[in-house]
Each structure stands twice: as C-alpha cells, then as structure tokens.
Amino acid sequence: MQATTITATVDFGRDGKQHGFLKLPYSSDRSAWGCIMIPITQVKNGAGPTVLLTGGNHGDEYEGITALFKLANRLEPGQVQGRVIIVPAMNYPAVRNGSRTSPIDKGNMNRSFPGAPAGSMTERIADYFNRYLVPLCDYALDLHSGGKTLDFIPFSAAHRLPDPAQEAACIEGARRFGAPDVVVMFELDSASLYDTAVESQGKVFVTTELGGGGTSRPETIALADRGVHNFLIFAGVTEGDYQLPDTPPRLLDMPDGSCYMMSEHQGLLELCVALGDEVRTGDLVARIHTLERTGQAPAEYRAQRDGIVAGRRHPALIDIGDTFAVLAIEIDA
Ligand SMILES: [Zn+2]
Numbered sequence: 001m002q003a004t005t006i007t008a009t010v011d012f013g014r015d016g017k018q019h020g021f022l023k024l025p026y027s028s029d030r031s032a033w034g035c036i037m038i039p040i041t042q043v044k045n046g047a048g049p050t051v052l053l054t055g056g057n058h059g060d061e062y063e064g065i066t067a068l069f070k071l072a073n074r075l076e077p078g079q080v081q082g083r084v085i086i087v088p089a090m091n092y093p094a095v096r097n098g099s100r101t102s103p104i105d106k107g108n109m110n111r112s113f114p115g116a117p118a119g120s121m122t123e124r125i126a127d128y129f130n131r132y133l134v135p136l137c138d139y140a141l142d143l144h145s146g147g148k149t150l151d152f153i154p155f156s157a158a159h160r161l162p163d164p165a166q167e168a169a170c171i172e173g174a175r176r177f178g179a180p181d182v183v184v185m186f187e188l189d190s191a192s193l194y195d196t197a198v199e200s201q202g203k204v205f206v207t208t209e210l211g212g213g214g215t216s217r218p219e220t221i222a223l224a225d226r227g228v229h230n231f232l233i234f235a236g237v238t239e240g241d242y243q244l245p246d247t248p249p250r251l252l253d254m255p256d257g258s259c260y261m262m263s264e265h266q267g268l269l270e271l272c273v274a275l276g277d278e279v280r281t282g283d284l285v286a287r288i289h290t291l292e293r294t295g296q297a298p299a300e301y302r303a304q305r306d307g308i309v310a311g312r313r314h315p316a317l318i319d320i321g322d323t324f325a326v327l328a329i330e331i332d333a
Contacts, residue, residue: 002118270287
C-alpha cells in the first residue's frame with residue numbers, strides 16, 4: 001500500500017516533551033498549498049509502554065477534547081515511564097467546525113477505518129492512525145461523548161472480543177477509568193470503527209461516552225480528567241493513586257440491537273423517561289407527535305426489554321430512523 005501523505009513534526013523515538021502537528025496536505029480554494037494541521041503532543045521517558053490518547057474523533061464531543069488539551073499542557077517527562085501520545089482533535093476539521101463529521105468531505109472518522117492513503121481527508125487521517133500511530137501503542141483510550149444529537153449517562157466502555165484475555169484487559173481498563181458505569185457495548189456498525197481497528201491489532205482499548213448535547217459540564221470534564229489520570233496509571237506509564245468513586249462501577253451490557261430504540265415516525269419527540277431511569281418491558285418510553293396537524297394521536301414507543309436508559313436523543317425534533325433511547329442491562333461484575 002502506498003505511503004501516507006501525512007508527516008509528523010514530532011519524533012516518536014525521542015525522549016522529552018514535544019508539541020507539534022500531524023501535517024496533512026490539503027489544497028483548497030482558501031489555501032492552494034495548504035495543510036490540515038492536527039495538534040499532537042508526545043511525552044516520552046525511556047522504555048515502557050506506549051499509550052495513545054485521542055479526543056475529537058467526532059468534532060462536537062467536548063469532554064475528551066478539553067481533557068486532552070489540558071493533559072498535553074500538564075504532563076511532563078519526569079512523570080512518565082514509557083511514552084504518551086496525545087491527539088486531542090483527531091478529526092481536526094470537524095473539531096474546528098464544531099460538527100460530528102468533517103466539513104471538507106462529510107467524513108465520519110469513526111466510520112472511516114481502516115482508511116485509505118489516497119482517499120478523502122478523513123480516510124487519510126484514519127489510515128495514518130491505523131498504519132502508523134496505533135502500531136506504536138500498547139494501550140489506547142478514545143474519548144467520546146454524545147455530540148449534538150445524543151446525550152449519555154457518563155460511562156466507559158469496552159467490547160466483546162474474540163480473544164478472552166484481550167477482552168478482560170479492555171474491560172479492566174474501562175473499570176479503572178473511574179466512570180460510574182462500565183458498558184460492554186454492542187455496536188450497530190462495528191466494521192469501520194476506530195475501536196475495531198485498534199482492537200484487531202491486539203491493543204488494550206477503552207472508549208467512553210461522557211455526556212453530550214454538543215457541550216460539556218463541570219462534572220463530565222472532571223470525570224474525563226480523572227479518567228485520563230487513571231488510564232495512564234492502569235497502563236503503567238505513570239505512578240500515583242487511582243482517583244475512583246467510593247462505589248465500584250456498575251457493569252452494564254448491551255447484548256444486541258434491541259438495546260437501540262429507533263423512530264419509525266417523524267415529528268416531535270416527547271421522551272417519557274430520563275437518563276439513568278430503569279424501565280421494564282412494556283413501559284412507555286416516548287411519544288412522537290406529528291407536527292403536521294392537530295387531532296392526531298401520537299405514536300407510542302414501549303420498551304422491548306428491561307433496562308437502564310443509558311443514552312437518549314438530545315434534540316426534540318426527530319426523523320424516521322433516529323435512535324431516541326439506548327437501553328443497557330445491569331450484569332454482575
Ligand atoms: Zn463520538
């Protein structure tokens with residue numbers, strides 16, 4: 001396969017702290033010989049594991065972006081044994097645009113893996129991560145939130161994996177993150193995820209959903225800050241005490257696609273349950289009202305299974321095919 005067009009201004013083999021860029025040539029009306037400049041920080045001190053920390057995989061998910069810009073300023077080589085690579089704004093054009101996808105090519109980074117070296121800008125970034133950055137790491141943490149259209153109870157997450165030892169390590173990493181809930185996630189469309197690209201290279205991978213609505217809150221930022229601190233200890237690149245809640249995390253499972261409640265109507269969403277609520281099979285979860293005329297009964301959506309409301313649609317307007325609730329099931333740890 002042809003080489004990437006991205007060049008890094010940091011030297012991944014060098015000890016010390018480096019702030020730099022991943023430079024992706026992008027010729028546009030605004031800049032004929034321009035580049036997309038993705039900020040990157042490396043903090044390295046001798047031999048040890050490598051941790052790859054990413055935010056801004058989706059451009060409107062702010063806990064990870066914020067926590068990683070802060071960490072890049074804070075972390076010093078003397079605190080590290082090994083290497084920490086920090087990319088706070090993975091899909092940089094999307095982050096600058098405040099949108100989930102890139103304004104250049106509409107690329108959704110987390111549906112663009114394994115990427116392509118001569119593809120769209122988003123595919124080129126994905127390819128660079130897949131073939132250049134991920135192979136450098138032993139542990140990877142990718143910080144997500146709900147973005148403008150979803151909101152979540154804050155949780156860390158891992159996936160069911162073919163290798164039981166790798167799966168156990170990922171779930172342990174998610175537990176050590178320090179979120180109140182840990183979810184074993186079922187993905188609707190896993191093939192093109194960054195998650196899958198990292199996991200298929202045998203790495204210990206943890207992801208999160210830390211809030212949403214296209215903003216951040218003090219408590220979710222604090223959770224992201226603590227989670228990053230804890231993950232570095234878990235990976236063995238920093239020493240210190242875990243900052244964990246008093247109670248161990250609740251373990252939640254999403255065994256199949258029935259966890260996703262999806263609309264078959266268009267109109268006005270009236271959610272009848274709140275984030276974190278427990279619902280029973282048959283409970284009313286949402287009504288969708290038509291906006292076209294009065295005198296119409298709303299469509300009613302009832303839970304198809306018992307569960308905890310782990311995620312919800314954020315905007316009140318809804319279309320056919322939109323997910324409006326995500327249910328997760330508590331399991332024994
Ligand atoms: Zn996301």
